[in-house]
Amino acid sequence: MDKIGLFYGTYTGITGMIAEKIADELGRDNVDLHNICCDGEQMDKYDKLIIGTSTWSIGELQEDWDNFMPKLQTMHFEGKTVALFGTGDQVGYPDTFLDGMGMLYETFQFRGAKFIGFWPTVGYDFTSPLPLLDHDHFVGLAIDEDNQSDLTDERIKKWCEQIRPAFGLKAKD
Numbered sequence: 001m002d003k004i005g006l007f008y009g010t011y012t013g014i015t016g017m018i019a020e021k022i023a024d025e026l027g028r029d030n031v032d033l034h035n036i037c038c039d040g041e042q043m044d045k046y047d048k049l050i051i052g053t054s055t056w057s058i059g060e061l062q063e064d065w066d067n068f069m070p071k072l073q074t075m076h077f078e079g080k081t082v083a084l085f086g087t088g089d090q091v092g093y094p095d096t097f098l099d100g101m102g103m104l105y106e107t108f109q110f111r112g113a114k115f116i117g118f119w120p121t122v123g124y125d126f127t128s129p130l131p132l133l134d135h136d137h138f139v140g141l142a143i144d145e146d147n148q149s150d151l152t153d154e155r156i157k158k159w160c161e162q163i164r165p166a167f168g169l170k171a172k173d
């Protein structure tokens, strides 16, 4: 089976830690973990992708993703399946909560990606429109380690269950 390429950008390590947890949940044999700071060139070889970012500087994409953007804007994702996740702080930055995830959604969508893993907005309190698919859904998994770390493991577990079939993985026992 084709492996899933999980590419993440992280500044203080939170998104990296969430990436590790997602890989554990989906099974380490099924996922190759890549930090976008150094491994971005490898994205081409995967048809199944998980993409994760934090948001910094009040609505800015995480720096390593930002540096990779010129390359990303030349890549093609037709026929590829992408699941997104974002980390942010809805209390400190409600107007720009998870904007980075929204920016990556726009870029991958423009370049032909098909998305899975939309996530309900119930249980979050924020006003930013960018990470939203519609009124009731984020474009990907929303993680807030700053304020809701007690919910993180359960959210990851549920989301991974949700995306497994589309990535050709059997449900966990």
Ligand SMILES: Cc1cc2nc3c(=O)[nH]c(=O)nc-3n(C[C@H](O)[C@H](O)[C@H](O)COP(=O)(O)O)c2cc1C
Pocket (backbone or CB within 6 Å): 009, 010, 011, 012, 013, 014, 015, 016, 054, 055, 056, 057, 058, 059, 060, 062, 087, 088, 089, 090, 093, 096, 097, 098, 099, 145, 146
């Ligand atoms: C100066 C500063 C600006 C931030 N700006 C945002 C923001 O605009 N939106 C958001 O959702 N989170 C924001 N955050 C919160 C981080 O995205 C959050 O702590 C995240 O988990 C960090 O993940 P990382 O260590 O993987 O980069 C900000 C944090 C700091 C300290």
